Amino acid sequence: MFNYEKYLRVKKFPHIWCAGCGDGTILKSLLRAVDHLNLSKDEVVLVSGIGCSSRTPGYVDFNTLHTTHGRALAFATGVKHAKPDLHVIVVSGDGDATAIGGNHFIHAARRNIDITMILFNNFIYGMTGGQASPTTPLGAMASTAPYGSIEPNFNVSELAKSAGASFVARTTAFHTGQMENLFIKAISKKGFSLVEVIVQCPTAYGRRNKLRSPVDMLKWQKDHAVPVSAAAKMTPEQLEGKFTTGVLWDIDRPEYTDQYRRLIEKASGQC
Amino acid sequence: MSNKIKPVFVQGNHACVLGALKAGCRFFAGYPITPSSEIAEILAIELPKIGGRFIQMEDEIAAMGAVIGASLTGMKALTATSGPGFSLKQENIGYAVMTEVPCVIVNVQRGGMSTGLPTQSAQGDVLQSRWGTHGDHEIIVLTPSTIPEIYRLTIRAFNLAEKYRTPVILLLDEIIGHMREVLVEYDDADVERIERVRPDCPPDQYLPFKPDETDIPPMADFGSGYRYHVTGLCHDETGFPTNDPVKIDKMMQRLNRKISRYTDDIVEYQLDGNSDAPVLLMAYGSSARSARQALRIGDERGISMSLFQPLTIWPFPETAFQAAAAGKKKIIVVEANAGQMKREIERLVNRDIQVQLIGSLNGEPIHPEKILLAAGEVG
Numbered sequence: 001m002f003n004y005e006k007y008l009r010v011k012k013f014p015h016i017w018c019a020g021c022g023d024g025t026i027l028k029s030l031l032r033a034v035d036h037l038n039l040s041k042d043e044v045v046l047v048s049g050i051g052c053s054s055r056t057p058g059y060v061d062f063n064t065l066h067t068t069h070g071r072a073l074a075f076a077t078g079v080k081h082a083k084p085d086l087h088v089i090v091v092s093g094d095g096d097a098t099a100i101g102g103n104h105f106i107h108a109a110r111r112n113i114d115i116t117m118i119l120f121n122n123f124i125y126g127m128t129g130g131q132a133s134p135t136t137p138l139g140a141m142a143s144t145a146p147y148g149s150i151e152p153n154f155n156v157s158e159l160a161k162s163a164g165a166s167f168v169a170r171t172t173a174f175h176t177g178q179m180e181n182l183f184i185k186a187i188s189k190k191g192f193s194l195v196e197v198i199v200q201c202p203t204a205y206g207r208r209n210k211l212r213s214p215v216d217m218l219k220w221q222k223d224h225a226v227p228v229s230a231a232a233k234m235t236p237e238q239l240e241g242k243f244t245t246g247v248l249w250d251i252d253r254p255e256y257t258d259q260y261r262r263l264i265e266k267a268s269g270q271c
Numbered sequence: 272m273s274n275k276i277k278p279v280f281v282q283g284n285h286a287c288v289l290g291a292l293k294a295g296c297r298f299f300a301g302y303p304i305t306p307s308s309e310i311a312e313i314l315a316i317e318l319p320k321i322g323g324r325f326i327q328m329e330d331e332i333a334a335m336g337a338v339i340g341a342s343l344t345g346m347k348a349l350t351a352t353s354g355p356g357f358s359l360k361q362e363n364i365g366y367a368v369m370t371e372v373p374c375v376i377v378n379v380q381r382g383g384m385s386t387g388l389p390t391q392s393a394q395g396d397v398l399q400s401r402w403g404t405h406g407d408h409e410i411i412v413l414t415p416s417t418i419p420e421i422y423r424l425t426i427r428a429f430n431l432a433e434k435y436r437t438p439v440i441l442l443l444d445e446i447i448g449h450m451r452e453v454l455v456e457y458d459d460a461d462v463e464r465i466e467r468v469r470p471d472c473p474p475d476q477y478l479p480f481k482p483d484e485t486d487i488p489p490m491a492d493f494g495s496g497y498r499y500h501v502t503g504l505c506h507d508e509t510g511f512p513t514n515d516p517v518k519i520d521k522m523m524q525r526l527n528r529k530i531s532r533y534t535d536d537i538v539e540y541q542l543d544g545n546s547d548a549p550v551l552l553m554a555y556g557s558s559a560r561s562a563r564q565a566l567r568i569g570d571e572r573g574i575s576m577s578l579f580q581p582l583t584i585w586p587f588p589e590t591a592f593q594a595a596a597a598g599k600k601k602i603i604v605v606e607a608n609a610g611q612m613k614r615e616i617e618r619l620v621n622r623d624i625q626v627q628l629i630g631s632l633n634g635e636p637i638h639p640e641k642i643l644l645a646a647g648e649v650g
Contacts, residue, residue: 074333078340107329267319
């Protein structure tokens, strides 16, 4: 039995998440990954912006930083650049990371700074009551898309890959074993790493979109996830409406704080 | 020995960099903007030479966020900007106030609103520097007027930020940011460098927002073994969010009190000229240079005046100003805006005293003759 309490601020429970929300599932996988990697709690900094997922840092016993809406990566960049030995992990939602924080998202990836970002993608603004986000699927209902969304949605993993991330993976709240493994890989990767986790929000998304129960939503995740290995053998028609899971991208590129360390050596005449 | 230090002929933005480095600043995050970019450009060269860190962020908001993140690890951190960027930084400046993270923000003012006059001067951000972020808060804002003053007040800005765990705004303007004067840097031995108070209790007993009698809680560096939570939400002494009105009130009152109760330590001003004169000038930043010139010419022409120059503009040196204003016939507020501090001055002085604005909105320095004309009207 895994000892979650080792990493939790138990006094801060119960958490604020709704019944059936998948954010707690992601938190559990994150703690298991940190434990697997044997990271010192003193050396982990968990940074977030604003939203449901961004309340995660409050519950864990690391150095925790709950910042302004969309800006988690900007603060995290300051932490990592100032103290590169720290393990900096960012948790963010789809609205936080790709709407108001979209600029920081693409530039953290471009810079390839050694930060792991876990993006809780529930297709909706949950905390503010169900408004459409940049990942709300075309046609889906939201409080600000009462006739169905007419905007195409972002593919956030492809966005990170194109912007320059070293490691990009996707999973769901249903696939907890895979999620833990991907978190381990992402945190171990030198450079900017993204794990997009598709997660259910029964309260703000499901009940507007014919997915009334958390079970319906988890089944949807299971039925629509296609492992990258299987996807490689499928036609675009067969993949229509589905999403790929697993490691989507994994390359080695120069990392920002490493590059800056070399710059310091050069500027200070040490090399 | 300070007499061994060679004088340098530098622009104000460069003096700001030299002051920051002297104060112990080792982190800068910024975004290109006229007329402050020299601060970023010079620090991009100088910081890595001494193991410090420079980063050009993707936007102004990110630069402010990165500075706060760096400060949380224990580094003295700086950002520099001008009007449009200052507007963009406001939300995160409020975050630094709320979470009590020391940092310094330089605003080299230019003409506004909007894109305004990027290469010309103004002092239109005086009230924004006081009230730019949302919510009720106290803030420290310094207004130098010469290159040596920029150097000294940049060092002071870092010291006040560390001492009071607060963002400090250094309000320059394009005129003094870009003009050059002689500067003699301080000898290291002569420089007071204040560091934030760090906790000395065992980590499991650390309450990050519980102050002692000073009202300023000790601040631990991220990664130093004191694991704690930082949030922009209203929080209690443990650092975690609360909706308890008693705890919220306690925190909000303390955040304001921790600046207001130290006003005497924070404010600096300079009083010059003939204190018995019927006319008092009030000017700061580059406008204080115009006022000082008017004072000199006035002396030759027999127009007697005195000059009150706040070097700390927020909190305003109210008591000292009221003493200087007592018995005057006229106060002339010289500022390159439409009267932002004039309203503050009217609030502070007896209604019998005439308060006149010599302002400017066209990007040009204020001509001393305008001041002399207004002063000469007093018999």
